[in-house]
Amino acid sequence: MKTSKGKAKLRLAEDASLHRQPAEPSSAAPNPPPAAKALTGRGKRFALRIYRLRTMGCAIGFFCVAGVFHQLHAAPWLWALLVFHGYLWPHLAYRLALRARVPYRGERRNLMIDAAFGGFWVVAMRFNLLPSLVLITMLSMDDIGAGGLALFWRGLIAHAVGAVVGAGVLGLHVAPTSDMFNIVTCLPMLVLYPIALGQATYEMSQKLAQRTRELEYLNQHDGLTGLFSRFYWEVCLARTFGECLASGRPACLIMLDLDHFKQINDTHGHLAGDLVLQKFAGTLRESLRSEDIIGRYGGEEFGVILPGVNADQAEPIIDRLLARLRAQTSLDREMPPGCTASAGIVAFSAEFPSPDAWLQQADHALYQAKRLGRDRLVVC
Secondary structure, eight states, X not given: OEEEEOBOOOOOOOOTTTXXXXXXXXOSOOOOOHHHXXXXXXXXXXXXXHHHHHHHHHHHHHHHHHHHHHHHTOOHHHHHHHXXXXXXXXHHHHHHHHHSSSHHHHHHHHHHHHHHHHHHHHHHTTTOHXXXXXXXXHHHHHHHHHHHHHHHHHHHHHHHHHHHHHHHHHOOOOOOOOOHHHHHHHHHHHHHHHHHHHHHXXXXXXXXXXXXXXXXXXXXXXXXXXXXXXXXXXXXXXXXXXXXXXXXXOEEEEEEEETTHHHHHHHHOHHHHHHHHHHHHHHHHHHSOTTSEEEEEETTEEEEEEETOOHHHHHHHHHHHHHHHHHHHHHOTTSOTTOOEEEEEEEOOTTOSSHHHHHHHHHHHXXXXXXXXXXXXXXX
């Protein structure tokens, strides 16, 4: 076992909340919990997405029904209801969804109203085959896109309810034949709406992919320092262990710990302690290679994996790192004085039965550096 002078150790403070005064009760109404705010925000975004599709769908769906109404010489009140549904209802539905206690549920109710309108228009068009099929299909696509098969089946029930209302008001007449005029009036719905729905689906998939990347980053990185999290760093350690075992390639594992970190927190405050952790993380990134694997193991303890490096090569690298920390402490006014670190180095050996055994040996080397006076490096 070899030792050499090295770096500063930091311990996490434990008692910041012990002397905190209890907050006085407030007479104001409590704010909604964060989860409720997040749910409301998602509901509003959902309502906005459906609003855009509904505005376009109702506007061009108007022509599917209007073409049949023109042939049937429909009553003026039916025309007025069709104009309302085609050009006023989308804006009213959006306002109703935003005013709902839970906008997401409010918008799902609006979708059921859309479906009921669809059933009513089918009866009003006397089951003219092509316009009826286009309307029911597009509305069902909306339901599936918004709530899956469960909402689709509810939509079918709403179609049936609308059809029953239509039959009760207008009577039940069947004239399913569609002519060229009906085909032409359905073309905008057949062409434009699937394109708009496809674009909306693409945008959602892009946002989902972006959110997945963000969650993956958060899972792999420590929020304070930006280094790998303990979980992901241990995954990298296990992968490196397997590669070294299979190929015989050398690697070194280094555990580092900032000295007297609790004292830094107690004396200068937790914000100063966070700044020290961030500065040290930056020093690690600047002092090591891009292929080296750096992680925050916990609190003020850090782990580094140096692939392709043996112990003789790793020792001067870490020595320079610890010396740089000492110099940074004296030059950087934001750093508390006397900030140093201790480190332990263990080279890979095929005799280690597992990555945990390798890590345990590096932890033991770090402990020896602490026991020998801190601000030093121990190589085992």
